[in-house]
Amino acid sequence: MQSPVLLARELRWHTRQALVRAHGQALLSITLRVPLSLRRDGRFLDAFEALCARVQQCFKQEGCALTPVLCARDADGPARHYVLQDAQAGKRLAAAFEEDHPGGLLLDIDVLDAEGQPLDREGLHLQPRACVVCGARPGSPCIVGKVHSAHDTQAAFLRVVHRLALREPWPDRIGRLALRSLLYEVSISPKPGLVDRFDSGAHSDMDFYSYLDSALSLQPYFAHCARLGADIDLAADALLTALRPLGLEAEQAMLQATGGVNTHRGLIFSLGILSAAAGRLGPDCAAADLCALAGQIAAPSLQDAPGDSHGQQANRRYGVPGVRGEAALGFPSALAVLPLLNSDPSPDRAGLRALLALMVRVQDTNVLYRAGEEGLRFMQQGARALLDTEIPAGYLTDFCRQMTDRRISPGGCADLLAVAFFLHSIDTPCSALT
Ligand SMILES: [Zn+2]
Incomplete structure (x- = not known):
């Protein structure tokens, strides 16, 4: 037999x-x-x-x-x-x-x-x-x-x-890189109007440690998004619907970690989508390809009924694209400042330069909501002047104080800085880790 x-x-x-x-x-x-x-x-x-x-x-x-x-x-x-x-x-x-x-x-x-x-x-x-x-x-x-x-x-x-x-599985690596980008963003100091290692900027309800706790609570979420993105049976334009329940859970985890303060809601959206895109493309993907796919995934969000978050209220009032628009376009602002992250060996200086460039370029809905068009203009002119003069220390300190006094907090720009850090870490080829 x-x-x-x-x-x-x-x-x-x-x-x-x-x-x-x-x-x-x-x-x-x-x-x-x-x-x-x-x-x-x-x-x-x-x-x-x-x-x-x-x-x-x-x-x-x-x-x-x-x-x-x-x-x-x-x-x-x-x-x-x-x-x-x-x-x-x-x-x-x-x-x-x-x-x-x-x-x-x-x-x-x-x-x-x-x-x-x-x-x-x-x-x-x-x-x-x-x-x-x-x-x-x-x-x-x-x-x-x-x-x-x-x-x-x-x-x-x-x-x-x-x-x-x-070897570290790719979705776990994405979760770790997403966490790293949140930690880098909050650690860049000083940051005009924003929470950093030195102070809480224009905020009274959160500090550096709220951000650390919030970031750590989100790492499993980003890895989960990457796993969902890797499921190639889900079409790119169906991924957003599949990601939503994860995003709501992540928001609960964030609120629990911070005692009810919204530290990272925008990044739950943006980096969740980018993590899913990275999960799908696999290791060694280029930042531009990643952003193009993220744009496809995010596009259906433009059809959503208008929400009542501060950013969305500002979107409607001032007719600016906001976080959904930036995502659906494939994060053009984050891509534009990516080279600046290599502009200085000190992460603080390179990160600040990228943040200032974002403040010049982005119609930040957090700023519009709290300080109106006048606040936005003040911020854009100040950031432009600092970039044009190689950021003299005295001017920077003055600008930070004025931003705090006027309660201007460019949270949308800070989120895009975290996105830029994420793209930067993913863009570095590391085939040994595939
Ligand atoms: Zn042999």
């Missing part, structure tokens, strides 16, 4: 052929490329699920979408099958993933064309795969000749899966 594993392999081949015929399209199949003894091991099954999601994400980013058609598990291990348009492009991307991604060693990604013929690396002039144990290329003689002991082979694959488990 045939062994269950050989039977499973034979059935899998027939299944793949049947899927090609049923869909009339090329088929991509992902299986675990590890010794049979490890194919039911939970660590490898978890890694398999995560890697399949990553493959799907990478293909989508390269414009070669995979549509899942079957996921199965049998005596030969787990398998996921997808149909795709372009078999050759798919095979090239598959080989690149197997070679370049730190978990690619654990996968076999096979492609059948629309006639059910397998594509191999040789036919596309791609180099053969290496041996996981000794690195020899091609690796097939090691496997066929049983060059390495079962113990050594298992140990080599376990090292790969352990390294993967130690």
Whole structure:
């Protein structure tokens, strides 16, 4: 009688052929490329699920979408099958993933064309795969000749899966970078009219520590948004609806952390959307692409019934775009000041310069609500004068005092500064962390 594993392999081949015929399209199949003894091991099954999601994400980013058609598990291990348009492009991307991604060693990604013929690396002039144990290329003689002991082979694959488990998952990294951007924003000191390390600016109901508590309460929310964004079954224009209940919960967490003060409501909206966009695009995404996708996600918010927040009241009264408008346009103001964050090795000076540039440029609805158009003009002229004169310390102190006296607090600009810090940290390539 045939062994269950050989039977499973034979059935899998027939299944793949049947899927090609049923869909009339090329088929991509992902299986675990590890010794049979490890194919039911939970660590490898978890890694398999995560890697399949990553493959799907990478293909989508390269414009070669995979549509899942079957996921199965049998005596030969787990398998996921997808149909795709372009078999050759798919095979090239598959080989690149197997070679370049730190978990690619654990996968076999096979492609059948629309006639059910397998594509191999040789036919596309791609180099053969290496041996996981000794690195020899091609690796097939090691496997066929049983060059390495079962113990050594298992140990080599376990090292790969352990390294993967130690890496910070991308959504968690997004949550951490979002938190970092909130902490950087509030820490930049001095900031005219705003809470910083030295004082509470034009505010009497919050201080530096309210902001730290509030920021820390929001980290899980941003990671959650990133996970939702990574769910590629949700269309970009449907993401906002899915994000809303998370945003309401985050607001409750913020109010609980601050004793009822609104410290970060605008950023729950803006950075929530950017976190979802970053979750979808994956590591190494460029700031401009991130903002373009965030704009698509935010666009439906422009159709919302007008709210009664201070910012929204000012939007209506003065006809300015506000936080929703800035988001729907893909955060043009935050992108515009991004280079200024590299303008000085001191975060305080670089951050202040970016903030002043935002104060010149943005029709801040917080300022309009509390100080009207006259307050906005005063702030814009003061910020412009400081930038034009390389921010002399005496003028800066005067300006900060005048802003506090006039109760002008550019909270919208502060939010965009946090957005700029987030874009800046995401824009720095770090493929080791993918
Ligand atoms: Zn070898």
